[in-house]
Amino acid sequence: MAIADRRQRERTAQRDLITRSARAIAESEGWDAVTTRRLSAEIEYSQPVIYRHFASIDHLVEAVALEGFEELAAALGRARAAATPDDAVRSIADAYVQWAAVNPSLYDAMFTRATRVSFGAEDTPAPLAEGYAELRSAVAVQAGRGDVDTLTEVLWAGLHGLVTLQRGQRLRPDHQPDRVAALVGAITDATPVL
Known part of the structure:
Protein backbone atom coordinates (compact mmCIF):
# COMPACT_ATOMS: atom_id res chain seq x y z
CA MET A 1 0.00 0.00 0.00
CA ALA A 2 2.95 2.34 0.52
CA ILE A 3 3.66 2.55 -3.22
CA ALA A 4 0.03 3.43 -4.00
CA ASP A 5 0.04 6.06 -1.25
CA ARG A 6 3.27 7.57 -2.58
CA ARG A 7 1.89 7.70 -6.11
CA GLN A 8 -1.29 9.37 -4.90
CA ARG A 9 0.76 11.97 -3.00
CA GLU A 10 2.81 12.59 -6.14
CA ARG A 11 -0.35 13.02 -8.25
CA THR A 12 -1.79 15.40 -5.67
CA ALA A 13 1.47 17.38 -5.58
CA GLN A 14 1.49 17.60 -9.39
CA ARG A 15 -2.11 18.79 -9.47
CA ASP A 16 -1.42 21.37 -6.76
CA LEU A 17 1.63 22.66 -8.63
CA ILE A 18 -0.38 22.99 -11.84
CA THR A 19 -3.19 24.93 -10.14
CA ARG A 20 -0.76 27.16 -8.20
CA SER A 21 1.15 27.92 -11.38
CA ALA A 22 -2.04 28.67 -13.32
CA ARG A 23 -3.13 31.06 -10.57
CA ALA A 24 0.26 32.78 -10.54
CA ILE A 25 0.24 33.29 -14.31
CA ALA A 26 -3.36 34.53 -14.23
CA GLU A 27 -2.58 36.95 -11.41
CA SER A 28 0.34 38.48 -13.26
CA GLU A 29 -0.88 38.32 -16.88
CA GLY A 30 -4.55 37.33 -16.94
CA TRP A 31 -6.29 34.05 -17.79
CA ASP A 32 -5.61 34.36 -21.50
CA ALA A 33 -1.93 33.78 -20.74
CA VAL A 34 -2.67 30.43 -19.08
CA THR A 35 -2.06 27.75 -21.68
CA THR A 36 -0.82 24.17 -21.41
CA ARG A 37 2.30 25.15 -23.31
CA ARG A 38 3.00 28.00 -20.89
CA LEU A 39 2.30 25.83 -17.85
CA SER A 40 4.51 23.10 -19.23
CA ALA A 41 7.39 25.53 -19.56
CA GLU A 42 6.79 27.06 -16.11
CA ILE A 43 6.57 23.84 -14.13
CA GLU A 44 8.70 21.58 -16.33
CA TYR A 45 6.01 18.95 -16.81
CA SER A 46 5.05 17.78 -20.27
CA GLN A 47 1.69 18.82 -21.65
CA PRO A 48 0.42 15.21 -21.40
CA VAL A 49 1.07 15.33 -17.64
CA ILE A 50 -1.09 18.46 -17.40
CA TYR A 51 -3.80 16.82 -19.51
CA ARG A 52 -3.70 13.78 -17.25
CA HIS A 53 -4.95 16.04 -14.45
CA PHE A 54 -7.13 18.43 -16.46
CA ALA A 55 -8.85 17.59 -19.74
CA SER A 56 -8.70 21.24 -20.81
Whole structure:
Protein backbone atom coordinates (compact mmCIF):
# COMPACT_ATOMS: atom_id res chain seq x y z
CA MET A 1 0.00 0.00 0.00
CA ALA A 2 2.95 2.34 0.52
CA ILE A 3 3.66 2.55 -3.22
CA ALA A 4 0.03 3.43 -4.00
CA ASP A 5 0.04 6.06 -1.25
CA ARG A 6 3.27 7.57 -2.58
CA ARG A 7 1.89 7.70 -6.11
CA GLN A 8 -1.29 9.37 -4.90
CA ARG A 9 0.76 11.97 -3.00
CA GLU A 10 2.81 12.59 -6.14
CA ARG A 11 -0.35 13.02 -8.25
CA THR A 12 -1.79 15.40 -5.67
CA ALA A 13 1.47 17.38 -5.58
CA GLN A 14 1.49 17.60 -9.39
CA ARG A 15 -2.11 18.79 -9.47
CA ASP A 16 -1.42 21.37 -6.76
CA LEU A 17 1.63 22.66 -8.63
CA ILE A 18 -0.38 22.99 -11.84
CA THR A 19 -3.19 24.93 -10.14
CA ARG A 20 -0.76 27.16 -8.20
CA SER A 21 1.15 27.92 -11.38
CA ALA A 22 -2.04 28.67 -13.32
CA ARG A 23 -3.13 31.06 -10.57
CA ALA A 24 0.26 32.78 -10.54
CA ILE A 25 0.24 33.29 -14.31
CA ALA A 26 -3.36 34.53 -14.23
CA GLU A 27 -2.58 36.95 -11.41
CA SER A 28 0.34 38.48 -13.26
CA GLU A 29 -0.88 38.32 -16.88
CA GLY A 30 -4.55 37.33 -16.94
CA TRP A 31 -6.29 34.05 -17.79
CA ASP A 32 -5.61 34.36 -21.50
CA ALA A 33 -1.93 33.78 -20.74
CA VAL A 34 -2.67 30.43 -19.08
CA THR A 35 -2.06 27.75 -21.68
CA THR A 36 -0.82 24.17 -21.41
CA ARG A 37 2.30 25.15 -23.31
CA ARG A 38 3.00 28.00 -20.89
CA LEU A 39 2.30 25.83 -17.85
CA SER A 40 4.51 23.10 -19.23
CA ALA A 41 7.39 25.53 -19.56
CA GLU A 42 6.79 27.06 -16.11
CA ILE A 43 6.57 23.84 -14.13
CA GLU A 44 8.70 21.58 -16.33
CA TYR A 45 6.01 18.95 -16.81
CA SER A 46 5.05 17.78 -20.27
CA GLN A 47 1.69 18.82 -21.65
CA PRO A 48 0.42 15.21 -21.40
CA VAL A 49 1.07 15.33 -17.64
CA ILE A 50 -1.09 18.46 -17.40
CA TYR A 51 -3.80 16.82 -19.51
CA ARG A 52 -3.70 13.78 -17.25
CA HIS A 53 -4.95 16.04 -14.45
CA PHE A 54 -7.13 18.43 -16.46
CA ALA A 55 -8.85 17.59 -19.74
CA SER A 56 -8.70 21.24 -20.81
CA ILE A 57 -7.79 24.70 -19.61
CA ASP A 58 -11.48 25.16 -18.75
CA HIS A 59 -11.28 22.20 -16.36
CA LEU A 60 -8.16 23.71 -14.81
CA VAL A 61 -9.89 27.08 -14.37
CA GLU A 62 -12.82 25.30 -12.70
CA ALA A 63 -10.45 23.62 -10.24
CA VAL A 64 -8.90 26.99 -9.46
CA ALA A 65 -12.37 28.51 -9.08
CA LEU A 66 -13.32 25.83 -6.54
CA GLU A 67 -10.19 26.69 -4.56
CA GLY A 68 -11.31 30.31 -4.70
CA PHE A 69 -14.75 29.44 -3.39
CA GLU A 70 -13.14 27.60 -0.47
CA GLU A 71 -10.98 30.64 0.32
CA LEU A 72 -13.89 33.06 0.01
CA ALA A 73 -16.11 30.90 2.24
CA ALA A 74 -13.35 30.83 4.86
CA ALA A 75 -12.93 34.63 4.70
CA LEU A 76 -16.67 35.15 5.04
CA GLY A 77 -16.80 32.68 7.94
CA ARG A 78 -14.04 34.54 9.77
CA ALA A 79 -15.79 37.85 9.21
CA ARG A 80 -19.14 36.55 10.45
CA ALA A 81 -17.59 34.86 13.47
CA ALA A 82 -15.77 38.06 14.49
CA ALA A 83 -18.89 40.24 14.25
CA THR A 84 -21.86 40.70 16.51
CA PRO A 85 -25.12 39.41 15.05
CA ASP A 86 -26.25 42.99 14.37
CA ASP A 87 -23.01 43.74 12.47
CA ALA A 88 -22.63 40.40 10.68
CA VAL A 89 -24.09 41.49 7.35
CA ARG A 90 -21.85 44.57 7.19
CA SER A 91 -18.81 42.55 8.27
CA ILE A 92 -19.41 39.83 5.73
CA ALA A 93 -20.12 42.38 2.97
CA ASP A 94 -16.86 44.20 3.72
CA ALA A 95 -14.97 40.89 3.74
CA TYR A 96 -16.48 39.91 0.38
CA VAL A 97 -15.53 43.19 -1.30
CA GLN A 98 -12.04 43.15 0.21
CA TRP A 99 -11.43 39.52 -0.76
CA ALA A 100 -12.52 40.19 -4.35
CA ALA A 101 -10.23 43.24 -4.56
CA VAL A 102 -7.21 41.28 -3.33
CA ASN A 103 -7.91 38.26 -5.60
CA PRO A 104 -9.06 39.68 -8.96
CA SER A 105 -7.91 36.80 -11.18
CA LEU A 106 -9.31 34.22 -8.81
CA TYR A 107 -12.59 36.15 -8.68
CA ASP A 108 -12.64 36.11 -12.50
CA ALA A 109 -12.22 32.33 -12.50
CA MET A 110 -15.08 32.03 -10.03
CA PHE A 111 -17.59 34.45 -11.51
CA THR A 112 -16.58 35.86 -14.89
CA ARG A 113 -15.27 32.95 -16.92
CA ALA A 114 -17.76 30.40 -18.17
CA THR A 115 -17.66 27.16 -16.17
CA ARG A 116 -19.73 24.05 -15.68
CA VAL A 117 -19.97 24.75 -11.93
CA SER A 118 -23.60 24.67 -10.80
CA PHE A 119 -24.95 27.39 -8.54
CA GLY A 120 -28.08 26.84 -6.50
CA ALA A 121 -28.59 23.25 -7.68
CA GLU A 122 -28.48 19.82 -6.10
CA ASP A 123 -24.98 19.25 -7.48
CA THR A 124 -23.60 22.59 -6.29
CA PRO A 125 -20.06 21.95 -5.05
CA ALA A 126 -19.60 22.19 -1.28
CA PRO A 127 -17.33 25.28 -1.35
CA LEU A 128 -20.03 27.29 -3.16
CA ALA A 129 -22.70 26.11 -0.76
CA GLU A 130 -20.48 26.98 2.21
CA GLY A 131 -19.91 30.52 0.97
CA TYR A 132 -23.62 31.00 0.37
CA ALA A 133 -24.35 29.57 3.83
CA GLU A 134 -22.09 32.20 5.41
CA LEU A 135 -23.95 34.98 3.61
CA ARG A 136 -27.29 33.40 4.50
CA SER A 137 -26.39 33.01 8.18
CA ALA A 138 -25.55 36.69 8.45
CA VAL A 139 -28.75 37.75 6.66
CA ALA A 140 -30.97 35.33 8.61
CA VAL A 141 -30.41 37.22 11.86
CA GLN A 142 -31.76 40.43 10.36
CA ALA A 143 -34.21 39.23 7.73
CA GLY A 144 -37.28 40.04 9.77
CA ARG A 145 -40.33 38.88 7.86
CA GLY A 146 -38.46 38.75 4.55
CA ASP A 147 -37.50 35.60 2.69
CA VAL A 148 -33.96 34.84 3.84
CA ASP A 149 -32.87 33.16 0.61
CA THR A 150 -34.15 35.98 -1.59
CA LEU A 151 -32.49 38.61 0.60
CA THR A 152 -29.25 36.60 0.56
CA GLU A 153 -29.37 36.38 -3.23
CA VAL A 154 -29.97 40.14 -3.44
CA LEU A 155 -27.02 40.79 -1.10
CA TRP A 156 -24.77 38.47 -3.12
CA ALA A 157 -25.89 39.95 -6.44
CA GLY A 158 -25.42 43.46 -5.10
CA LEU A 159 -21.94 42.72 -3.80
CA HIS A 160 -20.97 41.05 -7.07
CA GLY A 161 -22.29 44.01 -9.03
CA LEU A 162 -20.39 46.48 -6.88
CA VAL A 163 -17.18 44.48 -7.17
CA THR A 164 -17.52 44.09 -10.93
CA LEU A 165 -18.39 47.72 -11.61
CA GLN A 166 -15.65 48.98 -9.29
CA ARG A 167 -13.05 46.77 -10.99
CA GLY A 168 -14.21 47.99 -14.39
CA GLN A 169 -13.72 51.58 -13.19
CA ARG A 170 -17.36 52.36 -13.83
CA LEU A 171 -18.02 53.77 -10.37
CA ARG A 172 -16.46 56.62 -8.41
CA PRO A 173 -13.34 55.04 -6.90
CA ASP A 174 -13.54 56.49 -3.40
CA HIS A 175 -17.18 55.64 -2.70
CA GLN A 176 -17.14 51.83 -2.45
CA PRO A 177 -17.58 51.85 1.37
CA ASP A 178 -20.64 54.09 0.99
CA ARG A 179 -22.13 51.81 -1.66
CA VAL A 180 -21.56 48.73 0.51
CA ALA A 181 -23.17 50.53 3.46
CA ALA A 182 -26.19 51.43 1.31
CA LEU A 183 -26.57 47.84 0.13
CA VAL A 184 -26.27 46.49 3.66
CA GLY A 185 -28.78 49.06 4.86
CA ALA A 186 -31.22 47.98 2.20
CA ILE A 187 -30.93 44.40 3.41
CA THR A 188 -30.93 45.05 7.15
CA ASP A 189 -32.97 48.24 7.68
CA ALA A 190 -35.72 48.11 5.11
CA THR A 191 -36.46 44.43 4.86
CA PRO A 192 -39.52 44.03 2.64
CA VAL A 193 -42.05 41.28 3.05
CA LEU A 194 -41.13 38.87 0.25
